[in-house]
Amino acid sequence: MSKHDVHMEHIDRDTGKLGMWIFLFTEMFLFGGLFLVYAVFRNGHSEDFHAAADDLNTFIGTMNTVFLLTSSLTVAMAISAVQKNDNVLAFRLVIITLLLATLFMADKYIEWSHEFRSGIYPGSQVLKNMPHGELLFFGLYFMMTGLHALHVFIGMILLTVSLIKIRKGNINYEHYLLFENSGLYWHLVDLIWIFLFPLLYLVT
Amino acid sequence: MKNTDTHGSGYAVYAIVLVVLLVLTTLSVVITSVHLGAFTVGFALLIAVIKVGAVISFFMHLRSENRFLKLAVAGVFTLYGLVVVITFIDYLFR
Numbered sequence: 001m002s003k004h005d006v007h008m009e010h011i012d013r014d015t016g017k018l019g020m021w022i023f024l025f026t027e028m029f030l031f032g033g034l035f036l037v038y039a040v041f042r043n044g045h046s047e048d049f050h051a052a053a054d055d056l057n058t059f060i061g062t063m064n065t066v067f068l069l070t071s072s073l074t075v076a077m078a079i080s081a082v083q084k085n086d087n088v089l090a091f092r093l094v095i096i097t098l099l100l101a102t103l104f105m106a107d108k109y110i111e112w113s114h115e116f117r118s119g120i121y122p123g124s125q126v127l128k129n130m131p132h133g134e135l136l137f138f139g140l141y142f143m144m145t146g147l148h149a150l151h152v153f154i155g156m157i158l159l160t161v162s163l164i165k166i167r168k169g170n171i172n173y174e175h176y177l178l179f180e181n182s183g184l185y186w187h188l189v190d191l192i193w194i195f196l197f198p199l200l201y202l203v204t
Numbered sequence: 205m206k207n208t209d210t211h212g213s214g215y216a217v218y219a220i221v222l223v224v225l226l227v228l229t230t231l232s233v234v235i236t237s238v239h240l241g242a243f244t245v246g247f248a249l250l251i252a253v254i255k256v257g258a259v260i261s262f263f264m265h266l267r268s269e270n271r272f273l274k275l276a277v278a279g280v281f282t283l284y285g286l287v288v289v290i291t292f293i294d295y296l297f298r
Contacts, residue, residue, distance in 0.1 A: 018273065073263070191256050202232060
């Protein structure tokens, strides 16, 4: 590889990563808009928001926070491992990340099933009979955690693709932009949850 | 960019960051279980901001990125802050 090629690839990596960051900015504003709606409605219906948030299971929320934070660590470590030319360790760490993501989704399934059984789901009669503020809270709750769960799912797909490429050696210490960007996406999923968790589960 | 491969990639640093994040999570659960009224939201958000800062700086390596990206991230958060403030000015004083 000539000196020129090395230079070109360096620029590609920089721009590739910058592109990912810009995409993440749009994602921040997507969720930021929802947080703003939450803030305004909460301001107008604080009593109802308190009552509704009390219905959520703090334990499940806390466990999911632990799962996501830990999975962020394992992804960051996996990227370091690839940089250090240790694909075997990277492979194992991505597997652990995917397991943690699965635990998160399983928790979400248990949580939502429980709510659906109690008649709390978008458009349900139970919800329609609730005070207006509680209806707004649960609407935002399902919208925000649902959109977040969709992001977790997309992140899992990206990590699975990276996992296969790590196994095949297509992702290695010289070429790992896809994996690095998948990692950035995964951290964004974590960032959003860091705000969702206290606002929906804790501030009752 | 030049630093990303060497600095900030130590496993031990990452592990310490995770411990800090988990301690902060516990702290926010404990603090919000005590009813402090309006302060509860403030504390919870403050802890969330610190956690987000830690994830962006260490796990996302912003700490060792170039100045342009750091400014861009700071700019985006400032812009969002302005959007929130302007919305509330409109909402509260209409």
